[in-house]
Amino acid sequence: MTGFARTEGIIEGTAWAWELRSVNGRGLELRFRLPPGFDTLEPALREAAAKLLRRGNVTAGLTIRRDEAPRLMPDPAALDQALALVTELQRRIPGAPPPRPEALLALPGVLRPAAVVAEDEQVTRAREEAVRQGFLAALDGLVAARRAEGARLAATLTGLLDEIAALCRRATEEAADQPALQRTRMLESVQALLAEVPTLPEERIAQEVALLAARSDVREELDRLDAHLYAAATLLAEGTAIGRRFDFLVQEFNREANTLCSKSASVALTATGLKLKATIEQLREQVQNVE
Template sequence: MSADLRSMTAYARAQGGDERYAWSWEIRSVNGRGLDMRTRLPQGWDRLDNPLRQRVQGKLQRGNLQIGLTLRQTGEVAPIKVNRALLAELAEVARELHEEGAAVSASADGLLSLRGVLEPVEESAEEDEAQRNRRDSALLADLDEALDQLMAMRRAEGTQLGSLLEGHLRDIEDGVAQASAHAATQPDALRTRLRNLVEELLQASPALPEERLAQEAALLVGKADVREELDRLHAHIQAARKLLSEGGAIGRRLDFLCQEFNREANTLCSKSADVELTAIGLQLKAVIEQLREQVQNLE
């Protein structure tokens, strides 16, 4: 039975606010080979990026995440000032580009909308520092809430994935049992067919050494024996079930097992000397591919 499996696909949102701002965090998570974060923070709030990443890394191991913070001012609007040095520099660059024909003439509102041109006027340093620390703590607490929601959704999705994966493993196990039933008679049938072939060749060409033909026949019989591949498939099934029972971040290890599943199924098909056994092998490959597709969603 699977335990504590986590999908990489989830969404979470948490809201909060204080006397001056209302805010909301949104986190979207999809499949990823590692842990990749893309953050979108309002201008002037980049200081939250590092603690944000530390919190995510402490909770998640894999997934592509998009994390956004939206802020809306609800209290008294803070006064702003124009960074005239930066504005003059940007205006000069815009003028040069316009004269070179590389850009249209810049407008005042366009220049003022550029990052860093308008800056909030700092209030009392001591008061601002204390207020900022309280606000940052509240913001990060709400981020923790959003991350907890995300993890809960990933676990819920993981539980459903676990049921699907166990179903695919049962199908693979059934296919291995069917293949074993056919493979048990394949060596004897092949020996009989090759014995008849040797007799026909000896009748057609008496000069051929019978011992050499017997050696070649034995070699072909050995190459067509798929029981070793079936034993390995059975071992992979047990290994996959053990991983599912352990839970946690097992996606990478299960993905590797899927590659091994596929390798053995391919070898079974290539060695098969029986039409029905080949058909079973092809069906096994189809189920293994379904298993692999679902495993890609696991953390």
């Protein structure tokens, strides 16, 4: 969801420039930085952006530069006040030099910008329309930049999903004999316990051992992981506004990987489960970039 776009132009003696920046975000957050006089454009521009963008923190900044320098004129009231203060100081300080005009004009508030002559309404509308069209062009550029990043990201996501699928296949092979192995280990422990406490009901113990062995079966988790892989591939093929759904799907990936590790009865399966969790975490980080 990262991207950058810039447009600029000149109309009626005014140069304008748009810069749009986008970074990752869980939702869509739009920030506009508009100079005075252009605030009324924001609602329409915000609506246009919301139609094309779904996620990301987007900042849109407008810079305006006018060719003519601002004219200054003295403020009569401020000038009279400054002169009165200087005259009073001269009266109190014998021999003080007379005030210099440039010193008086440099005092804060003595000079102020001249009133801007109201421009023709048609000129104002033409300028606003040029700025609005410039924003739409910059928005198209930002969307194109984000799509280019999305194409590169799709290859990364596909690679991570392929790695997860390979780890699931390895886990399936390593877990094939896990229930039987778990049952054998438990029976050996129980037999050792019965040798010390022969009054324990052997049939009840056998039932508990069978139940625990069934609970150690990870085939259900692996089947769910396969289903999640299929769902992820379907989302990638869809390719439009999938970020939130993909984010939720990765949570389900992580849930099954955690359960697989907790049920593991072998060092090899545990190691594969940990690698699976690490790869899912990489997938989660990349999915944050998906719109």
